[in-house]
Amino acid sequence: MKTPVILSIMMITFLSDFTEKNVIKDSGYQIGDVVSDFELKNVDGKMISLSDYNEAKGFIIAFTCNTCPFAIAYEDRIIALDKKYASKGYPVIAINPNSPIAQPGDSFKAMQQRAKEKGFTFPYLVDEGQKVYPKYGATKTPHMYVLQKTKKGIVLKYIGAIDDNHQDATAVKTRYVENAVDALLKGEEIKQTETKAIGCSIKV
Amino acid sequence: MNAEVIFKFITMKYIWIILFAFFFTSCKENKQSISKEEEKAVEVKNNTANTVNIDLEIYDFNGFKKYLNQKDDKVYIVNFWATWCGPCVKELPYFERINKEYGNKNVEVILVSLDFPHLYESKLKPFILEHHIKSKVIALDDVDMNTWIPLVNPDWSGSIPATIIYKNDTSKFFEQSFTYEILENETLKFLK
Numbered sequence: 001m002k003t004p005v006i007l008s009i010m011m012i013t014f015l016s017d018f019t020e021k022n023v024i025k026d027s028g029y030q031i032g033d034v035v036s037d038f039e040l041k042n043v044d045g046k047m048i049s050l051s052d053y054n055e056a057k058g059f060i061i062a063f064t065c066n067t068c069p070f071a072i073a074y075e076d077r078i079i080a081l082d083k084k085y086a087s088k089g090y091p092v093i094a095i096n097p098n099s100p101i102a103q104p105g106d107s108f109k110a111m112q113q114r115a116k117e118k119g120f121t122f123p124y125l126v127d128e129g130q131k132v133y134p135k136y137g138a139t140k141t142p143h144m145y146v147l148q149k150t151k152k153g154i155v156l157k158y159i160g161a162i163d164d165n166h167q168d169a170t171a172v173k174t175r176y177v178e179n180a181v182d183a184l185l186k187g188e189e190i191k192q193t194e195t196k197a198i199g200c201s202i203k204v
Numbered sequence: 205m206n207a208e209v210i211f212k213f214i215t216m217k218y219i220w221i222i223l224f225a226f227f228f229t230s231c232k233e234n235k236q237s238i239s240k241e242e243e244k245a246v247e248v249k250n251n252t253a254n255t256v257n258i259d260l261e262i263y264d265f266n267g268f269k270k271y272l273n274q275k276d277d278k279v280y281i282v283n284f285w286a287t288w289c290g291p292c293v294k295e296l297p298y299f300e301r302i303n304k305e306y307g308n309k310n311v312e313v314i315l316v317s318l319d320f321p322h323l324y325e326s327k328l329k330p331f332i333l334e335h336h337i338k339s340k341v342i343a344l345d346d347v348d349m350n351t352w353i354p355l356v357n358p359d360w361s362g363s364i365p366a367t368i369i370y371k372n373d374t375s376k377f378f379e380q381s382f383t384y385e386i387l388e389n390e391t392l393k394f395l396k
Contacts, residue, residue, distance in 0.1 A: 069288045140363035165347040196353035198318055201291055201363040
């Protein structure tokens with residue numbers, strides 16, 4: 001009698017394990033998913049988690065780095081996002097997903113230097129062991145994620161680009177991240193929840 | 205069923221798990237070692253030498269898309285790259301070799317540069333000269349990436365290197381780096 005029960009449990013364990021792995025490997029969080037918290041080291045040496053931000057309504061997560069020309073092109077715009085939205089409850093948290101072994105220009109020291117030079121007003125975190133970026137399904141720098149605190153947890157609301165012109169900030173027509181955060185602040189639906197842009201592959 | 209049968213069944217199941225695990229791990233390790241290798245890629249020299257000899261075709265996506273739709277029984281390998289992209293620069297010689305070795309076998313490589321337009325003269329053209337690039341290089345200059353990236357392939361997140369291999373109406377998209385062997389294998393599949 002017990003045999004089928006044991007076998008069923010074995011099969012379920014086996015199948016669920018397998019499915020989960022595939023999901024993580026293939027895509028990471030989807031729009032509407034509840035994201036898990038992380039604890040990563042900031043350039044000032046302190047550990048940062050989403051749960052540290054009691055006042056925040058959500059977050060603008062920027063997977064970015066020191067070395068990618070696209071990330072560099074967007075640095076000032078990431079700083080501007082934090083200046084505009086931190087006080088409204090959506091602070092920027094930047095995470096560098098690159099391995100410093102593969103990309104020495106993204107070492108902890110180089111990150112500290114860059115944060116200082118540019119006067120980052122937000123944390124610039126090391127994804128040590130490169131464990132956080134795959135959960136988000138980030139594939140490149142820069143890669144932006146807008147999160148909102150809700151009753152069911154911290155929910156992913158937007159994935160993609162900052163805006164539609166990496167070459168010229170003054171020629172931008174659509175500000176995707178700003179539109180997403182503005183919509184959340186107004187309690188409206190986000191019109192474009194996912195956008196695409198060219199970026200540098202994450203260095204593993 | 206007795207306990208031994210159950211045990212055997214469970215063991216068999218686990219063998220598959222172990223095999224799968226081994227397969228994925230070895231794949232991953234392989235990928236990582238390739239990536240690390242790629243990071244040792246040649247630094248692009250900022251050479252502003254004489255570049256008058258190069259005619260660079262520059263397109264917006266509308267002008268470029270014909271290169272994704274040539275239906276003349278030829279195998280086209282369209283690689284999206286940039287001089288600032290380490291893994292792209294690392295794999296360029298493999299594309300060059302394919303273009304050379306399979307050029308007379310109805311295969312053509314097209315290298316689509318996503319370099320910044322203000323660096324065409326100071327970086328891209330000197331790079332083409334210095335590395336003696338023989339494959340066709342064209343520059344794609346279209347800032348509205350959210351519009352054109354999904355038109356190249358809906359699954360493309362936008363990270364480069366990325367490559368499309370196609371012949372007439374059959375195509376395969378790769379958001380990954382290649383070794384020569386893998387690139388050749390994928391090319392051969394289209395030549396069958």
